[in-house]
Every structure is written in C-alpha cells, then in structure tokens.
Amino acid sequence: xxxxxxxxxxxxxxxxxxxxxxxxxxxxxxxxxxxxxxxxxxxxxxxxxxxxxxxxxxxxxxxxxxxxxxxxxxxxxxxxxxxxxxxxxxxxxxxxxxxxxxxxxxxxxxxxxxxxxxxxxxxxxxxxxxxxxxxxxxxxxxxxxxxxxxxxxxxxxxxxxxxxxxxxxxxxxxxxxxxxxxxxxxxxxxxxxxxxxxxxxxxxxxxxxxxxxxxxxxxxxxxxxxxxxxxxxxxxxxxxxxxxxxxxxxxxxxxxxx
Amino acid sequence: xxxxxxxxxxxxxxxxxxxxxxxxxxxxxxxxxxxxxxxxxxxxxxxxxxxxxxxxxxxxxxxxxxxxxxxxxxxxxxxxxxxxxxxxxxxxxxxxxxxxxxxxxxxxxxxxxxxxxxxxxxxxxxxxxxxxxxxxxxxxxxxxxxxxxxxxxxxxxxxxxxxxxxxxxxxxxxxxxxxxxxxxxxxxxxxxxxxxxxxxxxxxxxxxxxxxxxxxxxxxxxxxxxxxxxxxxxxxxxxxxxxxxxxxxxxxxxxxxxxxxxxxxxxxxxxxxxxxxxxxxxxxxxxxxxxxxxxxxxxxxxxxxxxxxxxxxxxxxx
Ligand SMILES: Nc1ncnc2c1ncn2[C@@H]1O[C@H](COP(=O)(O)OP(=O)(O)OP(=O)(O)O)[C@@H](O)[C@H]1O
Ligand SMILES: [Mg+2]
Numbered sequence: 001x002x003x004x005x006x007x008x009x010x011x012x013x014x015x016x017x018x019x020x021x022x023x024x025x026x027x028x029x030x031x032x033x034x035x036x037x038x039x040x041x042x043x044x045x046x047x048x049x050x051x052x053x054x055x056x057x058x059x060x061x062x063x064x065x066x067x068x069x070x071x072x073x074x075x076x077x078x079x080x081x082x083x084x085x086x087x088x089x090x091x092x093x094x095x096x097x098x099x100x101x102x103x104x105x106x107x108x109x110x111x112x113x114x115x116x117x118x119x120x121x122x123x124x125x126x127x128x129x130x131x132x133x134x135x136x137x138x139x140x141x142x143x144x145x146x147x148x149x150x151x152x153x154x155x156x157x158x159x160x161x162x163x164x165x166x167x168x169x170x171x172x173x174x175x176x177x178x179x180x181x182x183x184x185x186x187x188x189x190x191x192x193x194x195x196x197x198x199x200x201x202x203x204x205x206x207x208x209x210x211x212x213x214x215x216x217x218x219x220x221x222x223x224x225x226x227x228x229x230x231x232x233x234x235x236x237x238x239x240x241x242x243x244x245x246x247x248x249x250x251x252x253x254x255x256x257x258x
Numbered sequence: 259x260x261x262x263x264x265x266x267x268x269x270x271x272x273x274x275x276x277x278x279x280x281x282x283x284x285x286x287x288x289x290x291x292x293x294x295x296x297x298x299x300x301x302x303x304x305x306x307x308x309x310x311x312x313x314x315x316x317x318x319x320x321x322x323x324x325x326x327x328x329x330x331x332x333x334x335x336x337x338x339x340x341x342x343x344x345x346x347x348x349x350x351x352x353x354x355x356x357x358x359x360x361x362x363x364x365x366x367x368x369x370x371x372x373x374x375x376x377x378x379x380x381x382x383x384x385x386x387x388x389x390x391x392x393x394x395x396x397x398x399x400x401x402x403x404x405x406x407x408x409x410x411x412x413x414x415x416x417x418x419x420x421x422x423x424x425x426x427x428x429x430x431x432x433x434x435x436x437x438x439x440x441x442x443x444x445x446x447x448x449x450x451x452x453x454x455x456x457x458x459x460x461x462x463x464x465x466x467x468x469x470x471x472x473x474x475x476x477x478x479x480x481x482x483x484x485x486x487x488x489x490x491x492x493x494x495x496x497x498x499x500x501x502x503x504x505x506x507x508x509x510x511x512x513x514x515x516x517x518x519x520x521x522x523x524x525x526x527x528x529x530x531x532x533x534x535x536x537x538x539x540x541x542x543x544x545x546x547x548x549x550x551x552x553x554x555x556x557x558x559x560x561x562x563x564x565x566x567x568x569x570x571x572x573x574x575x576x
Pocket of ligand 1: 297303
C-alpha cells in the first residue's frame with residue numbers, strides 16, 4: 001500500500017521519460033512527416049493565437065500598472081520600461097506561452113490521441129505496420145515547439161507594447177524614458193533564454209499530452225480524464241521547469257550593470 | 259496461402275486480474291475458426307495478443323517460426339504484414355474518408371499507382387457493399403458500415419491471416435447473413451486463415467471449420483465444429499444453443515446454490531447440427547469437409563435430424 005503511493009507516480013514518470021526518448025529517436029527516422037507537421041502547426045496556431053493576444057495585453061498592462069505605480073513612489077519612472085522588459089520578456093512571455101500551449105494545444109492533442117486510442121485507431125495503425133509515434137506524435141511535438149517559440153515572440157511584443165501604452169498614454173510616462181530604459185537592463189540573452197524556455201515548454205506540453213492521450217483507457221470518460229491529467233501535469237511541470245531554467249540563467253548570465 | 263497460428267500456454271493478466279490462463283490451440287492454415295465466449299471473457303484481448311498489441315504474461319504465439327510474444331519490434335512489424343485485422347468498432351481513421359482509409363495500407367506499403375490503388379479499393383468496397391459511401395467520413399456513417407469499411411481495409415493487402423472482432427454486432431440479420439457468406443467466399447478465394455470473434459450463435463453454427471469457447475478464464479474447448487456442436491459438455495452445449503440452463507449465469511458464473519438447484523435437471527437435448535455454409539462463387543474451400551465426416555470418423559452420433567437441412571448457399575447441391 002505505502003509502496004503503491006510511491007510506485008504509481010514513479011511508473012508514470014518512468015513511462016513518460018521512456019516515451020520522451022522514443023519521440024526523440026523517432027524524430028530522426030526518415031521520412032519526417034512534413035505535411036502532418038505543417039497541418040498541426042497551423043492547427044495549434046489557430047487555437048492559440050487569439051487567446052494569446054488577449055492574455056498578453058493585460059499581462060503587459062498589469063505589470064506596467066503595478067510596477068509603474070511602485071516605481072513612481074520611488075521617483076524612478078524612467079525604469080518602468082526596463083521593468084516591463086524584465087518581467088515580460090524573461091518570465092511572463094514564456095509562462096503565458098506555457099499556459100496557452102498546455103491549455104489550448106495540449107488539451108487538443110490529448111483529446112485527439114485519447115479518442116484515437118479508444119476508437120482503436122492507434123492499434124489499427126500499428127497493425128498496419130505504422131508507428132504512431134513516428135507518424136503522429138513527432139510532427140505534433142515539433143509543431144508545438146515551433147508555435148511555442150512564435151507565441152513567445154508574440155507575447156513579448158504585445159506585452160511590451162501593452163506596457164508602453166499603459167505607461168506612456170495612461171500613466172503619463174515619457175516614451176523616451178520607456179524605450180531608453182530598455183537598453184539599460186535588457187540584453188540579448190534575455191530573449192534567447194525566453195526562446196529556449198518556450199521551446200522546452202512546447203516540447204514538454206506536447207509530449208505529456210500525447211503520452212496521456214495514447215494511454216487513455218476506459219471509454220469516453222477515460223479521454224476526459226486523460227485531458228484533465230495532461231493539463232494538470234503539464235502546468236505543474238512547466239512551472240517547475242521555468243524556475244529551474246530561470247535559476248540556471250541567473251547563474252550563467254550576469255545581470256547588466258547600470 | 260494461409261499461415262498457421264500456434265498458440266501455446268498463453269496467459270494474460272492485467273495487474274492481478276487474470277483474463278485467461280494456459281490457452282493452447284492451433285488455428286489451422288487456411289481454415290475458418292470462430293472464438294466464442296460470454297462478454298468480458300477476454301476475446302478481444304486474445305485477438306490483440308495474436309498480433310502483438312498486448313504482450314502475454316506467459317506462453318507463445320508462433321506464426322511462420324516467429325514468436326509474437328517475445329520477438330523484436332522490427333520482427334513484429336514484419337509479421338504483421340501477414341495480418342488483416344477488423345477491430346470491434348472498425349477503427350477507421352477519423353480524419354480520412356472511407357476511400358482514403360481503405361487506400362491507406364496500399365499507399366503505405368506498396369508502390370502502386372493511384373489508378374491501380376483506385377481499382378483495388380473500389381473492388382474491396384464493392385465486395386463489402388460500400389459503393390457510394392467513398393467520400394463519407396467515418397463519423398458520418400452507421401456502426402455497421404464502419405465495420406464493413408474496416409473489413410474492406412483489412413482485405414486490401416491480401417492478408418494470410420484475418421482476425422475479425424465481432425463482425426456481426428451492430429449489423430442487421432440480412433447484412434449478417436451477407437457478411438457470413440462473404441467470409442466463406444473470401445476464404446475460398448484467398449485461402450487465408452480466419453479467426454472470427456462473435457456472439458452470434460447462427461454465425462458460430464454455420465460459418466466455421468473450428469470453434470473455440472473461452473469461458474471462466476480458460477479455453478473450455480477448441481476443435482472441429484461438429485465436435486463442439488455435438489458436444490454434451492454443459493458449458494459448450496449451453497452457449498452454442500443459447501440456453502439459460504447450464505453453468506453460465508447472468509454474471510460470469512452462477513453461484514453454487516443456483517447450480518445445485520439445477521443439478522437435478524438434465525440439459526435439454528441438442529438441436530440438429532446445421533450444414534456449414536458453402537461458397538457461392540463456385541470455388542471450393544480447401545478446408546471444406548463433407549457434412550458429418552467428423553462425427554463418422556470419431557464414432558459420434560450427431561443429434562437426430564442433423565445435416566438434413568437445405569444447403570444455405572445458392573446454387574450448391576446437397
Ligand atoms: N488495456 C486493458 N487494461 C486493463 N484491463 C483490460 C484492458 N483491456 C481489457 N481489459 C479487461 O479485460 C477483460 C476482457 O476484455 P475484452 O474486451 O477482451 O472482452 P471481450 O471478451 O472482447 O468482451 P465483448 O464480447 O464484450 O467484446 C475485461 O474485463 C476488460 O476490463
Ligand atoms: Mg470484445
């Protein structure tokens with residue numbers, strides 16, 4: 001009993017890890033499924049792009065409002081821009097991306113695989129001599145990675161622009177200060193680490209979703225459970241990974257001197 | 259030319275739950291076998307074990323010298339090319355039209371041109387009565403149609419072994435009769451080894467050369483159809499004649515009290531054995547035997563009136 005409490009999650013983690021390796025190995029197997037990759041990338045874009053914009057604007061705005069208000073009390077309005085950069089570019093961008101990829105794309109992938117599992121489509125495919133990991137999972141995983149990076153860029157731009165709008169238009173900051181303070185604190189590695197983060201998030205979200213969906217059992221209810229679990233696991237995993245990557249980044253890249 | 263499937267001492271458990279244990283049987287090459295059993299006795303699991311989708315805990319499944327239970331992934335994909343499988347719900351790919359579904363194995367595994375593919379696909383779709391539904395998506399058609407489409411897809415690579423899970427559930431009696439005749443005709447034409455899982459007593463009585471019965475976590479009996487149809491073994495007789503009296507209850511097994519109460523009753527007499535369906539396409543099946551041959555050879559007296567019914571196949575003589 002007490003062993004089961006430990007063993008069950010360990011088995012899931014082990015299975016997930018083995019699955020991840022399968023995906024990586026299958027990625028390099030010829031031929032790469034270009035068509036499926038493009039179709040899926042497009043599909044993921046369509047389910048995430050609108051929510052992304054609607055999440056990103058308030059993200060930038062809230063940061064500008066909160067930080068702006070605080071900073072004004074110190075009399076350091078000129079740093080609002082850089083605060084937005086640090087917050088939006090380094091953290092909010094990847095996190096918002098993670099939420100959207102896990103919530104919108106991940107749940108769609110898990111539901112799709114779950115339905116295929118219980119309709120025995122996956123079994124049928126294997127019997128027809130086709131490996132579903134190579135055929136279906138690999139293109140989805142890499143489509144998710146690509147879209148995650150693109151979304152991260154979008155969140156960054158929209159977030160910074162939203163911050164600009166609130167800071168300059170609504171809080172009477174000066175455009176010059178907002179933009180000038182960018183270059184005071186921001187540096188290129190900030191963007192790079194955000195891109196790397198979103199790639200990792202996209203990869204993990206798709207792998208977890210595919211794994212959970214493919215292992216759904218017990219009819220339609222099982223599919224619902226799989227989707228639910230995949231979203232919860234992905235969220236948890238992404239926040240942990242985000243912390244780790246941020247911590248490593250802080251160690252590797254010294255903050256810019258002022 | 260069909261391939262033989264040798265199953266020995268096969269055991270499958272899910273966790274601690276034993277599905278069936280120590281199942282041994284041989285599906286003879288080119289013959290039609292039917293697997294019967296109450297719901298939930300693991301017939302579908304058995305079928306999936308034969309193609310290596312489920313790994314058994316013990317035992318072996320040997321096809322052309324390869325043990326499906328232990329062979330490598332690569333070998334498995336090779337051996338699977340011998341198989342055509344119809345899953346219980348058809349297992350059509352939901353995002354493709356029926357035509358693309360049926361064409362899928364050809365596009366994946368052969369270098370045929372689109373016009374050659376079209377010819378083969380249309381032939382199989384005509385065989386299974388799907389002409390006119392080529393452009394439908396699997397979500398838009400009835401369960402019975404999905405099943406027939408699954409059959410068309412299973413046939414398209416000329417399999418040597420056909421595994422068919424409940425072809426007749428969700429099909430009306432007329433279509434069931436057609437599909438049963440189709441199996442007989444197909445067997446005559448392509449000489450493949452068939453394993454059909456079914457609940458339909460009429461199918462079990464008229465189609466196969468061999469019958470197996472899974473019951474109470476083991477294989478109760480497997481053998482030539484006349485052997486099972488003339489068997490007085492209570493489980494076999496009860497199931498093959500769809501009776502309430504016998505060891506099989508509403509839940510998996512009857513409880514002891516109920517069995518004791520029934521112990522005084524004898525099983526009702528066996529009904530006559532009907533004739534096996536014969537090919538309607540003028541061909542002869544390799545596994546076809548004269549009616550009553552097994553009974554004669556084994557000194558079993560069939561129930562009175564056996565083999566006297568008219569032959570079901572059109573045009574065949576008695
Ligand atoms: N992947 C699985 N994991 C755990 N248990 C399973 C799995 N697949 C099947 N089972 C269990 O195995 C048993 C047999 O299932 P199976 O689907 O083979 O029955 P069946 O004989 O085909 O029934 P039916 O005639 O209703 O189709 C069931 O109790 C089912 O719950
Ligand atoms: Mg079944």
